[in-house]
Amino acid sequence: MVxxxxxxxxxxxxxxxxxxxxxxxxxxxxxxxxxxxxxTFSAESLPKGKFDVAFQFxxxxxxDFYRYxxxxxxxxxxxxxxxxxxxxxxxxxxxxxxxDIGFALKYRFxxxxxxxxxxxxxxxxxxxxxxxxFSTEGSVGAGIAVTKKVGPVxxxxxxxxxxPFTDRFNDDITFAGGIDFSATHAxxxxxxxxxxxxxxxxxxxxxxxxxxRFLTTxxxxxxxxxxxxxxxxxxxxxxxxxxxxxxxxEKKKIKDIEEMED
Numbered sequence: 001m002v003x004x005x006x007x008x009x010x011x012x013x014x015x016x017x018x019x020x021x022x023x024x025x026x027x028x029x030x031x032x033x034x035x036x037x038x039x040t041f042s043a044e045s046l047p048k049g050k051f052d053v054a055f056q057f058x059x060x061x062x063x064d065f066y067r068y069x070x071x072x073x074x075x076x077x078x079x080x081x082x083x084x085x086x087x088x089x090x091x092x093x094x095x096x097x098x099x100d101i102g103f104a105l106k107y108r109f110x111x112x113x114x115x116x117x118x119x120x121x122x123x124x125x126x127x128x129x130x131x132x133x134f135s136t137e138g139s140v141g142a143g144i145a146v147t148k149k150v151g152p153v154x155x156x157x158x159x160x161x162x163x164p165f166t167d168r169f170n171d172d173i174t175f176a177g178g179i180d181f182s183a184t185h186a187x188x189x190x191x192x193x194x195x196x197x198x199x200x201x202x203x204x205x206x207x208x209x210x211x212x213r214f215l216t217t218x219x220x221x222x223x224x225x226x227x228x229x230x231x232x233x234x235x236x237x238x239x240x241x242x243x244x245x246x247x248x249x250e251k252k253k254i255k256d257i258e259e260m261e262d
Contacts, residue, residue: 026099030056033221034244038227050075054073054242054243056241080108099130122144136169161174189210220243
């Protein structure tokens with residue numbers, strides 16, 4: 001408990017006592033906690049009939065900007081999940097603008113076995129709603145998410161391809177690998193390596209990220225994270241905070257037991 005409080009205070013201190021922040025990267029489709037790390041999807045998905053609602057706050061430095069993201073997810077079946085990502089980009093002294101809204105349909109077609117991983121196929125699309133500065137005029141894409149559990153560690157690997165609707169940009173290729181280590185039932189340590197060959201045509205992002213996730217209350221997950229760019233130092237670093245709530249809550253089934261006498 002002491003360690004949890006110390007980590008929580010440390011991350012809050014980073015948020016409120018560091019300088020201003022921004023980046024020119026676009027959010028795109030993002031996973032919903034706890035079915036993913038930061039930007040790395042898990043092959044696991046929401047159970048049938050479950051909803052997931054999340055809010056994310058992100059602060060970047062050099063270039064400086066803030067991003068506020070709302071997310072929604074629904075378990076169509078135990079192996080099919082629909083998700084939506086709505087990011088709002090806000091730069092200091094500039095008017096805030098929406099980025100492209102992202103949509104994802106995830107289908108887990110291989111369940112995890114004794115030795116093999118679970119595998120999911122993910123279709124993605126974005127719709128332009130904001131200014132041209134933060135839009136690719138929409139895009140479509142697809143990707144693969146692979147997940148394997150080894151003891152208390154869950155490992156995830158993703159590869160995504162996305163094609164914009166305009167010739168002004170190149171195709172986007174994203175690769176990501178992440179782990180979440182269950183230190184306790186309610187506390188996880190997160191790690192991620194995220195890379196992107198973006199619409200500029202260059203591998204312009206290679207970022208390592210770390211953080212923690214708490215099961216704050218029943219069905220409420222709170223995540224803190226920090227990312228450092230390994231290539232261009234743009235952004236130099238990013239701070240991430242999110243809360244995610246799953247509903248409806250599970251109801252305990254009470255069975256009446258009748259004793260039969262011969």
